[in-house]
Amino acid sequence: MRQEHKETMKRRRRNIKLTVAYDGTAYHGFQRQNKCVAVQNVLEEILPAVFGDSIEIAAAGRTDAGVHARGQVVNFFSDGMIPIENIPKAANRLLPKDIVVTEAQEADRDFSALHSAKSKIYVYQLYHSKVPDPLLHRYSWQYEYKLCLADMRKALTLVTGEHDFSAFRAAGGALGMNPVRTIYEAECKQEGAMLTFRFWGNGFLYHMVRNIVGTVVKVGNGRLSPDNFAEIMQAKDRNKAGKTAPARGLTLWHVNY
Amino acid sequence: MRQEHKETMKRRRRNIKLTVAYDGTAYHGFQRQNKCVAVQNVLEEILPAVFGDSIEIAAAGRTDAGVHARGQVVNFFSDGMIPIENIPKAANRLLPKDIVVTEAQEADRDFSALHSAKSKIYVYQLYHSKVPDPLLHRYSWQYEYKLCLADMRKALTLVTGEHDFSAFRAAGGALGMNPVRTIYEAECKQEGAMLTFRFWGNGFLYHMVRNIVGTVVKVGNGRLSPDNFAEIMQAKDRNKAGKTAPARGLTLWHVNY
Numbered sequence: 001m002r003q004e005h006k007e008t009m010k011r012r013r014r015n016i017k018l019t020v021a022y023d024g025t026a027y028h029g030f031q032r033q034n035k036c037v038a039v040q041n042v043l044e045e046i047l048p049a050v051f052g053d054s055i056e057i058a059a060a061g062r063t064d065a066g067v068h069a070r071g072q073v074v075n076f077f078s079d080g081m082i083p084i085e086n087i088p089k090a091a092n093r094l095l096p097k098d099i100v101v102t103e104a105q106e107a108d109r110d111f112s113a114l115h116s117a118k119s120k121i122y123v124y125q126l127y128h129s130k131v132p133d134p135l136l137h138r139y140s141w142q143y144e145y146k147l148c149l150a151d152m153r154k155a156l157t158l159v160t161g162e163h164d165f166s167a168f169r170a171a172g173g174a175l176g177m178n179p180v181r182t183i184y185e186a187e188c189k190q191e192g193a194m195l196t197f198r199f200w201g202n203g204f205l206y207h208m209v210r211n212i213v214g215t216v217v218k219v220g221n222g223r224l225s226p227d228n229f230a231e232i233m234q235a236k237d238r239n240k241a242g243k244t245a246p247a248r249g250l251t252l253w254h255v256n257y
Numbered sequence: 258m259r260q261e262h263k264e265t266m267k268r269r270r271r272n273i274k275l276t277v278a279y280d281g282t283a284y285h286g287f288q289r290q291n292k293c294v295a296v297q298n299v300l301e302e303i304l305p306a307v308f309g310d311s312i313e314i315a316a317a318g319r320t321d322a323g324v325h326a327r328g329q330v331v332n333f334f335s336d337g338m339i340p341i342e343n344i345p346k347a348a349n350r351l352l353p354k355d356i357v358v359t360e361a362q363e364a365d366r367d368f369s370a371l372h373s374a375k376s377k378i379y380v381y382q383l384y385h386s387k388v389p390d391p392l393l394h395r396y397s398w399q400y401e402y403k404l405c406l407a408d409m410r411k412a413l414t415l416v417t418g419e420h421d422f423s424a425f426r427a428a429g430g431a432l433g434m435n436p437v438r439t440i441y442e443a444e445c446k447q448e449g450a451m452l453t454f455r456f457w458g459n460g461f462l463y464h465m466v467r468n469i470v471g472t473v474v475k476v477g478n479g480r481l482s483p484d485n486f487a488e489i490m491q492a493k494d495r496n497k498a499g500k501t502a503p504a505r506g507l508t509l510w511h512v513n514y
Contacts, residue, residue, distance in 0.1 A: 023391045068392060088388065098391045131345065134280045134355045135325060135508075139392060251392075 009056060012077035015111055016051075018087070019103040020072045025138050025248065026098060030063045030072065039063075039099060043074065046094035050087065051080025060113045060255040061120060064207070066247030068139065071102075071121075071254040075113040113255075119184065121253040122209045124197040124245065126217070140194065141213075141249040147220035149190060154226035155219045156186040156197075158233060159212055166236035168215065170207035170244070179205060179236075186212075198253075207244055215242035266313060269334035272368055273308075275344070276360040277329045281320060282395050282505065283355060287329065288319045296320075296356060300331065303351040307344065308337025317370045317512040318377060321464070323504030325396065328359075328378075328511040332370040368514075376441065378510040379466045381454040381502065383474070397451065398470075398506040404477035406447060411483035412476045413443040413454075415490060416469055423493035425472070427464035427501070436462060436493075443469075455510075464501055472499035 022039050024030075032040040040057060047055040060073040082090060087104035095101070110116075125140040127133060132142045162182040169179055183201040190196075197216075199209055215232065218224045224232075224242070232240045279296050281287075289297040297314060304312040317330040339347060344361035352358070367373075382397040384390060389399045419439040426436055440458040447453075454473075456466055472489065475481045481489075481499070489497045 021391050023394070070390075070392065092389065097389070097394050100389045100391045102388050131359050132349065132354070132357045134278050134357045135327065135396060137280070137354050138395075 009077045010109075012053070012079045014078050014080070015075055015107040015109055016078055016084075016087070017073060017075045017105045017107040017111060017113065018057075018091075018101050020074060021070050021100045021102050022068060022072070023098040023138065024063060024066050024068045027065065029065045029067070030059055030061070030069075039069075039072075042095065042099055046091060047076070049094060050082060050090045051078040052082075053079055058112060058114050060117045061204075061252055063250075063252050064210075064247050067250045067252065068248075069252040072252050073113045073117070073255045073257075075107055075111060111257075116257050117203075117255050119200060119202050119256045120204065121256075122199045122204065123251045123253045124199070124209060124213045125249045125251075126195040126197070126213070126245075127193055128195055129193045136194075138248055139251075141246045143217060145221050147195075147217065148222065149188065149195075149220065151222075151226055152188055152216050152220040155216045155229040156188060158226065158230050159183050159186040159199075163233060164236055165205055165208055165233075167232050167238055167241050168208045168211035169205040169238060170211070171238055177205070181205065181208070188216075210245040210247065210250060211238070211241055213245040213249070217245065218242035266334045267366075269310070269336045271335050271337070272332055272364040272366055273335055273341075273344070274330060274332045274362045274364040274368060274370065275314075275348075275358050277331060278327050278357045278359050279325060279329070280355040280395065281323050281325045284322065286320055286322045286324070287316055287326075296326075296329075299352065299356055303348060304333070306351060307339060307347045308335040310336055315369060315371050317374045318461075318509055320507075320509050321467075321504050324507045324509065325505075326509040329509050330370045330374070330512045330514075332364055332368060370512075373514050374460075374512050376457060376459050376513045377461065378513075379456045379461065380508045380510045381456070381466060381470045382506045382508075383452040383454070383470070383502075384450055385452055386450045393451075395505055396508075398503045400474060402478050404452075404474065405479065406445065406452075406477065408479075408483055409445055409473050409477040412473045412486040413445060415483065415487050416440050416443040416456075420490060421493055422462055422465055422490075424489050424495055424498050425465045425468035426462040426495060427468070428495055434462070438462065438465070445473075467502040467504065467507060468495075468498055470502040470506070474502065475499035 028036040028038050030039045057074040057076045088101045091101040127140040127142045130144045164179050166179040181203050185200040188197050284296050285293040287296045314331040314333045345358045348358040384397040384399045387401045423436040438460050442457040445454050
């Protein structure tokens with residue numbers, strides 16, 4: 001039945017790819033929920049008015065509650081006639097201010113926002129200050145204790161490459177899933193009190209970026225050495241890693257196809 | 258009676274000066290309101306628990322609904338015993354995340370956050386893009402039409418100096434007030450798509466910064482020439498100036514004493 005429904009969707013004329021940015025503060029993540037509002041709920045509610053048919057979207061990544069996106073990508077099939085260049089304006093007129101369609105493209109029939117993704121970039125912002133900043137609060141983790149940037153960068157080099165990332169997988173994540181991922185780049189830039197982590201990889205496990213950041217910060221604070229960090233990765237033991245860094249600092253920055 | 262009450266307050270031992278930052282999105286401005294929540298309501302509600310006596314604050318500037326602050330300054334008299342260095346933490350524990358006390362100082366008895374202010378700096382952010390950015394929406398005015406930065410800068414040089422700013426005073430403002438102010442610096446910096454206006458002056462009329470920005474943008478868009486801008490200032494005619502720029506782009510940046 002579900003398969004049949006999918007086939008019906010695929011018989012539609014167009015495969016539309018949208019790039020979507022959102023402030024995730026008010027939403028229970030990206031993925032559709034029954035009892036609370038996720039970004040997907042909002043998109044699937046307004047897109048029928050733009051396309052004239054019911055819409056079911058698939059997304060590149062399920063961001064968690066409170067996580068933001070600059071370059072989330074979704075696709076869906078539609079027979080709607082609206083010219084591609086009119087879609088962002090038409091959608092944004094109906095969307096709340098914290099969700100924006102930034103780009104629309106006609107995609108090949110076999111394009112899937114989820115399965116065609118080759119790599120993703122996540123950015124994590126940490127505001128290193130004893131005093132909170134209310135204008136940065138929604139988009140960063142304020143951390144008031146000492147941090148050694150050199151040690152944090154040592155830990156980040158250990159993350160780069162192909163590894164089993166079980167140590168940084170959420171306790172509640174799907175354990176059946178292959179925990180091996182390749183991280184092409186993991187860096188931390190400092191600009192004033194703002195530390196900006198950037199992770200580019202072929203895929204990420206549930207909570208992986210936030211768990212890496214939490215553990216790297218534990219290294220920066222001196223409660224773990226870079227050697228301990230390497231041991232934790234090798235032991236694949238989530239219990240020895242640091243806390244999951246708060247969702248508000250994380251942004252799905254870009255998806256490469 | 259009111260005067261008597263003021264004298265009672267002044268007999269208190271300490272004059273406390275606080276620097277306060279806030280995200281103004283959720284508040285009906287700074288000044289205390291009866292029927293809706295202003296930043297002052299929130300501060301006066303939590304400060305008694307920090308100081309142990311009732312608190313009435315005076316502020317350097319009344320920011321409008323939706324306007325933000327990095328360096329708002331308030332003062333009040335108290336007999337509370339809390340050491341000065343403990344005040345920010347104690348207050349921030351009780352404050353919501355969008356209001357933060359960033360600094361506390363013991364002030365001279367005759368210090369007044371309002372009357373002792375020598376100059377203020379306001380910053381206005383304009384996001385020049387056809388596509389909105391949900392992560393910038395709370396803190397900037399998105400403007401999608403063409404802008405000539407050179408012409409805008411010509412208009413800003415006309416603002417600098419001592420002038421009668423009646424043309425940029427809110428229609429509903431107190432007309433009795435002297436409309437002459439001195440602007441020491443009025444500039445606009447571009448960084449990518451973000452235009453950041455900075456106004457440093459000895460004082461500002463109600464809505465003055467937002468009206469200047471609205472009119473400068475009209476010049477940038479070519480609907481007024483820099484010469485027209487000069488004429489509007491000289492004619493002191495609010496009706497010929499541009500629209501009031503949205504509150505969300507404005508931040509009270511700093512107050513000098």
